[in-house]
Amino acid sequence: EKGGWSSFMAKEISEEPEAVANTILGRVVDGQVVLPELEGLDEMLAGIDRVIVIACGTASYSGLVGKYAIEKWARVPVEVELSHEFRYREPVLNERTLVVSISQSGETMDTLMAVKYAIANGARTLSICNTQGATIARESDAVVYTHAGPEVAVASTKAFVAQITALYLFGLHLSRVRGTLDPEVAAHQLAELQSIPAKIEQVLGNGAEITQLAKWMSDSRAVLFLGRHVGYPIALEGALKLKELAYIHAEGFAAGELKHGPIALIEPGQPVFVIVPSPRDPNSLHAKVVSNIQEIRARGARILAIAEEGDVAVLPFADEVIRIPLAAPLFEPLLTVIPLQLFAMELATAKGLDVDQPRNLAKSVTVE
Ligand code: BG6
Numbered sequence: 001e002k003g004g005w006s007s008f009m010a011k012e013i014s015e016e017p018e019a020v021a022n023t024i025l026g027r028v029v030d031g032q033v034v035l036p037e038l039e040g041l042d043e044m045l046a047g048i049d050r051v052i053v054i055a056c057g058t059a060s061y062s063g064l065v066g067k068y069a070i071e072k073w074a075r076v077p078v079e080v081e082l083s084h085e086f087r088y089r090e091p092v093l094n095e096r097t098l099v100v101s102i103s104q105s106g107e108t109m110d111t112l113m114a115v116k117y118a119i120a121n122g123a124r125t126l127s128i129c130n131t132q133g134a135t136i137a138r139e140s141d142a143v144v145y146t147h148a149g150p151e152v153a154v155a156s157t158k159a160f161v162a163q164i165t166a167l168y169l170f171g172l173h174l175s176r177v178r179g180t181l182d183p184e185v186a187a188h189q190l191a192e193l194q195s196i197p198a199k200i201e202q203v204l205g206n207g208a209e210i211t212q213l214a215k216w217m218s219d220s221r222a223v224l225f226l227g228r229h230v231g232y233p234i235a236l237e238g239a240l241k242l243k244e245l246a247y248i249h250a251e252g253f254a255a256g257e258l259k260h261g262p263i264a265l266i267e268p269g270q271p272v273f274v275i276v277p278s279p280r281d282p283n284s285l286h287a288k289v290v291s292n293i294q295e296i297r298a299r300g301a302r303i304l305a306i307a308e309e310g311d312v313a314v315l316p317f318a319d320e321v322i323r324i325p326l327a328a329p330l331f332e333p334l335l336t337v338i339p340l341q342l343f344a345m346e347l348a349t350a351k352g353l354d355v356d357q358p359r360n361l362a363k364s365v366t367v368e
Pocket of ligand 1 (some may be wrong): 056059084104105106153361362364
């Protein structure tokens with residue numbers, strides 16, 4: 001079943017271009033998103049005044065990426081909350097609140113209970129799910145399926161990129177219903193999204209480089225991840241992957257937060273992955289992150305930069321540069337996460353660990 005791959009995880013990472021492409025497939029007509037599963041819901045979607053995304057683990061980080069896109073395009077406030085926290089704090093909900101649950105399995109008990117709570121308290125519900133007919137999908141008012149195919153490895157990879165893709169599609173759909181985005185801009189964004197699978201393929205082509213990096217880092221005791229804007233959730237996901245697979249203490253931080261605390265952790269030799277925003281980013285976050293790199297380099301950090309092709313500003317300060325192809329800034333997470341997934345998998349492999357079945361974890365946690 002692994003089709004010649006050393007693990008399900010390796011196979012599933014190799015399937016990421018298709019996971020994204022298949023999630024888009026059939027949902028773009030004449031430069032517009034078409035989601036037949038949301039037919040009849042236009043009035044509700046135009047009337048909502050808040051979106052709350054609920055999920056656990058990796059799925060929650062896809063929600064955080066989605067927040068940046070949905071707020072930008074559809075101009076509706078989006079919060080992202082862990083299902084188990086949402087459920088027990090009496091959140092304010094009403095018929096103008098859309099609760100979007102994200103779950104690969106569609107069976108995670110924490111998320112299911114949170115969806116039931118949302119329904120009982122009058123919210124509208126949408127499920128983003130990878131498993132046809134799963135419980136969470138059946139409970140929700142509507143479901144947008146991700147088409148990543150079955151994911152066997154416990155640590156999520158291809159389902160994650162498919163979830164982000166579905167959130168982009170939903171965000172564009174919502175912006176059309178709400179009239180918040182110029183159709184030409186929306187069509188342009190969609191074309192950019194459609195170009196992503198081929199770019200993921202390119203990133204996968206640099207896998208050997210990452211295997212080497214993981215080998216020489218296999219005795220690291222702690223690894224830090226920094227990102228900003230949509231790179232921030234990817235820093236969190238990179239850290240989670242390393243904890244899950246290689247049992248290494250890892251933390252992800254928003255790069256802007258560095259000076260408010262985490263910089264105290266930097267000592268000579270500390271490895272830090274930095275997800276560098278595109279130099280083309282209109283918010284000039286690139287310069288800010290490059291200056292973060294200089295600050296931690298001056299304190300002895302070992303910098304592993306994930307940067308766009310042609311970004312030469314990082315070269316003087318980085319120990320290693322992992323290149324990703326040019327993409328529209330909002331879509332970069334679909335590329336920057338790939339080296340981090342590969343890195344965690346290769347480092348776990350170098351330590352002789354089972355990457356498909358990490359200790360103490362289960363693919364789908366059906367207890368609260
Ligand atoms: C965890 C899995 O138990 O559940 C993670 O190990 C996953 O990989 C999380 O992201 C949420 O699972 P699901 O099925 O709700 O997406």
